[in-house]
Structures are given as structure tokens and as C-alpha cells.
Amino acid sequence: MRNKMIMLISLLFLMTLVGCNNTDTNETREVSPTFSLPVTFGDGTKGEFLLIGEEGKVGFLVGSGKKGEAVEEKIIANKVNKDMWHFWGDKDSISGDFKVVGTDKEGKEHPVLVSGNDTVWQYSNTSIKG
Structure with missing residues (x-):
């Protein structure tokens, strides 16, 4: 009987300890x-x-x-x-690849640019015509 009581108290203590979490899940x-x-x-x-x-x-x-x-x-x-x-900016500083990334609440990145019917990560070799 004593062993069962110790097991029960230990289990309750463990459940209380695991249930307490000091981290704030609300990300700013x-x-x-x-x-x-x-x-x-x-x-x-x-x-x-x-x-x-x-x-x-x-x-x-x-x-x-x-x-x-x-x-x-x-x-x-x-x-x-x-x-x-x-x-x-000037023509020389605005050239190269152009990439836009969307990030969800969990921090996972998603492509957000659209080319035709396809979602793409970037447009290559963009430049300003001068």
C-alpha cells in the first residue's frame, strides 16, 4: 500500500512538473x-x-x-x-536576382512570387533598363 501511495504521489508530482511551462508561446x-x-x-x-x-x-x-x-x-x-x-538606387545597385519569401507563424518559409500559374522563389537577372 505504501509503494502505491509513493507511486501515486510521484506520478502527480511529475504531471505537475511537466504541465508547468515557463516559456511564452505568444511570439511577437x-x-x-x-x-x-x-x-x-x-x-x-x-x-x-x-x-x-x-x-x-x-x-x-x-x-x-x-x-x-x-x-x-x-x-x-x-x-x-x-x-x-x-x-x-542607381542602375548598378539594382540588378541581379529578386527573391521574396513569405514566413508563417511557425517560421516556415514559403515562395510567394507568381510566374504564370506557378509559384516561384525568385526572378533571375532582374535589372533596370536605362
Whole structure:
């Protein structure tokens, strides 16, 4: 009887110990910064483009509208969308392969570029025509 009691207490202690976990599973994900660029639309209206990326280096268009009224469109997983990319720099610094990687909450990488009906990792030999 004493051995059964010791086994039961040991089992309860072990279950309590295993059940306690000090690690926080809520990962804080870094949100990419947004910025705006002034634009004059075809009808002469002043407005702005909203981009996600690093101002002065690279960004892709996520919204546009009248100045101060532009709304950011949501990026929806598994929905193919044509995005307008903007690059800043001289012709020599903007050449080579262009790769965009999507990362899920678990940190797994996924190709996100689309060429025709195929998902691809990168476009090779991109350059600015001058």
C-alpha cells in the first residue's frame, strides 16, 4: 500500500512538473513599416501611394487615394495579387536576382512570387533598363 501511495504521489508530482511551462508561446511578430509617397493622378488630383518596405530602398504598393485619405489594402494569404514594386538606387545597385519569401507563424518559409500559374522563389537577372 505504501509503494502505491509513493507511486501515486510521484506520478502527480511529475504531471505537475511537466504541465508547468515557463516559456511564452505568444511570439511577437515584427510588422513591416509603411510609408507614403506623394502622387498626382491622371485627373490632376493630389494624392498618395501607401507602400510597405524600407523608404528609399524598396517597397510595394498596398494602397492609394487622396492625400490623407489613402487606405491600406489587406494582404490575404493564398490570394494571387499583382503588386507594384518600387526600388530606389542607381542602375548598378539594382540588378541581379529578386527573391521574396513569405514566413508563417511557425517560421516556415514559403515562395510567394507568381510566374504564370506557378509559384516561384525568385526572378533571375532582374535589372533596370536605362
